[in-house]
Amino acid sequence: MQGIEVLFMGNNMLRLLSGLWVTIRISLISIGFSLILGTLLGAVMTSKNPVVKAVCRVYLEIVRIMPQLVWLFVVFFGVTKLTGLNLGGETSAVIVFTIWGAAEMGDLVRGAFLAIPRHQFESSLSLGLSKTQMYVFIIFPQAIRGLIPNVINLSTRMIKTTALVSLIGVTEVLKVGKQIIDANRFEYPNAAIWVYAAIFFMYFLICFPLSMASRALTKKQQGGE
């Protein structure tokens, strides 16, 4: 018997796809919040106030130092224990990935603004542009161009890292895969390879176009600059 049959048995494919949908849903919501909060955070991080700068820096470092898995446990189990509030796996996941994504996004936004030479601001003002016009026509377009490839890379990293949420009981694509493999362990011992291949292919379908786009944009900018 071929393991590949397992993929098409019963509603297995549908289950995998709905697992994938959970992955995508957590990723999309987290990425969306991260974009918004990270942009705000990035704007705050460009502040010249040393206290504000230090607080942002500490936040970023704390988020980075702790593995995402630890964060997931802290939020999922810790919050429940402390407050008695049961957040549920998916909500916990979205919170953790947003905390992480916003921090990384903030750092990217900060970097994108700092990368713009001082003379771009001064030439804009010298030409009589108002501050708003300067940001709208000169600064934002340049910052965004520098930012897009990095944001795409961050998004693919976040999508891949969502696989961890199975460890706090969320049934995303990898978890579904394991369930299918376990259920067919005796009849189809080599099902695992096919299931994982299918999952690999699913991740690939999502992430590959993203990294291609990022690469193309980076290249275009290097050529056009």
Place this chain on the structure above:
Amino acid sequence: MSEHIIDINNLVKHFGDNAVIDGISLSVSKGEVVVLIGPSGCGKSTLLRCLNGLEPIQGGTVTLHGEPVIHGDKSLYKVRQKIGMVFQSYDLFPHLTVLKNIMLSPIKVQKRDKAEVEAKARELLERVGLSDKADSYPSELSGGQKQRVAICRSLIMDPEIMLLDEITAALDPEMVHEVLNVVLDLAKNGTTMMIVTHEMAFAEAVADRVIFMDGGVIVEEGAPSEFFRNPKTERAQRFLKTFTYTK
């Protein structure tokens, strides 16, 4: 005395404890070309930056046609439209074509008619010998070409005065000429300018008046023939000597 464009009266500018400009008074008349020279770090750039309100000042006044230039004030947006400034570094907007670089501010700031602005932009590009570069991006231009575009971008605003801060200092030697020729051409056509430069031969050719700054003050000023042949102060003599190569 002809009409003054800019009046600087007892200007003082500090960076912390560092009095970079320590009481400078000077006026520039319509059509006049004033060249500002002095050792590196003596405050030439800072002086130009105070003139269009890029720097807050700690004392004295700057006026353009009698209107005060006040850092951080709303009136600055009006004032800056009348002062063209070109910096040493290439400061074209990298995400816009040459034509769009030039057209942005007359359209967005002065709200001028697009067709009129484009015609004027092309005319200016023609004048500096860059008609064929209208649709290029800054990255596709040489340093000398970029600076010529930057000059056009300021000129299209019809400024009362142009401030040029070492606009050839970052250029390869073979490109210096093409840029300086444009500036000489402007001078011939009566453009009022304040120019900071280390090109002494050019300074002598273009200036109506040379101002030698050091230690935050004007040490000496005069007609270029007088100043370069016959500097009166010891500091100016010493400064000019550094430009003559002797074995």
